[in-house]
Amino acid sequence: MDRRAFLAGSAALLGGCVGRGAEDHDVGMTLQAFDPATITVSAGTEVVWKNTSSRGHTVSAYDDGIPETAEYFASGGYDDEDAAREAFNNSGGGVINGSETYSHTFEVPGVYEYVCIPHERGGMVGTVNVEE
Ligand SMILES: [Cu+2]
Numbered sequence: 302m303d304r305r306a307f308l309a310g311s312a313a314l315l316g317g318c319v320g321r322g323a324e325d326h327d328v329g330m331t332l333q334a335f336d337p338a339t340i341t342v343s344a345g346t347e348v349v350w351k352n353t354s355s356r357g358h359t360v361s362a363y364d365d366g367i368p369e370t371a372e373y374f375a376s377g378g379y380d381d382e383d384a385a386r387e388a389f390n391n392s393g394g395g396v397i398n399g400s401e402t403y404s405h406t407f408e409v410p411g412v413y414e415y416v417c418i419p420h421e422r423g424g425m426v427g428t429v430n431v432e433e
Contacts, residue, residue, distance in 0.1 A: 325349070325351065325402075326349045326350060326351030326353075326402060327340060327342075327348045327349050327350070328340060328348065328349070328350045328351075328427065329350075329351055329352075329353040330350060330351065330352040330353055330354055330358045330397065330417070331353060331354050332354045332356055333356075333420050333423045333424070333425050334424075334425055335350075335417070335425065335426070335427035336353070338426070338427050338428065339427065339428040339429075339430065340427075340428075340429055340430070341429075341430040341431075341432060342407060342429065342430070342431055342432070343431070343432055343433075344407060344408060344409065344410050344431050344432065344433055345406065345407070345408060346406065346407055346431070347404050347405070347406040347407075348404060348405055348406075348407060348429060349402055349403075349404045350376075350397065350402060350403045350404070351400070351401070351402045352397045352398060352399050352400060352401050352402075353400075354399060355399045356399070357393070357396040357397065357398050357399075357419065358396070358397050358417045358419065358420065358425070359375070359376050359377070359385070359389060359395045359396055359397065359416075359417050359418045359419065360374075360375065360376045360397065360403050360405075360415055360417070360427075361375040361376065361379075361382065361385040361386070361389075361395065361415055361416055361417070361418050362374050362375055362382065362413060362414070362415045363382060363414050363415060363416060364381055364382040364383075366412075366413065366414030366415065367411070367412075367413045367414070368409045368410070368411030368412070368413070370409055371407075371408070371409040371411065371413065372408070372409075374405040374413075374415075375395055375415075376395045376396070376397050376403040377389075377394045377395025377396075379394070379395065385418065386418060389418045389419065390418075395418070396419075407429060407431040409431065410431045410432055410433045411431055412428060412429075412430055412431075413428065413429040413430075413431065414426065414427070414428050415427050415428075415429070
């Protein structure tokens with residue numbers, strides 16, 4: 302390998318490593334689970350979810366599962382849990398398809414609980430712990 306090719310390869314590798322190790326996401330979505338189901342991050346961190354399966358999923362916060370002063374979050378950008386559920390039930394709103402990503406930046410420390418609406422009964426729930 303000549304030196305130029307080696308340097309180009311190194312730069313590409315470094316580019317892929319910024320922030321989240323070798324992965325391009327923090328939480329994967331398998332057939333019926335968030336992986337990992339619980340993560341801990343510092344306030345101000347952007348968390349990236351990626352659907353690593355072929356099944357459609359949502360990331361939808363529980364209204365009463367997040368800190369009181371925190372911004373509600375849901376794939377599809379809905380303002381609250383009712384809106385997220387209604388949109389999903391009516392038209393599949395908020396679905397993250399295979400290989401697609403969703404991200405949210407957590408500013409307020411605390412515990413955030415969220416669910417995949419179509420697989421709630423299968424136990425597809427997750428938690429983000431945000432530390433100061
Ligand atoms: Cu799901």
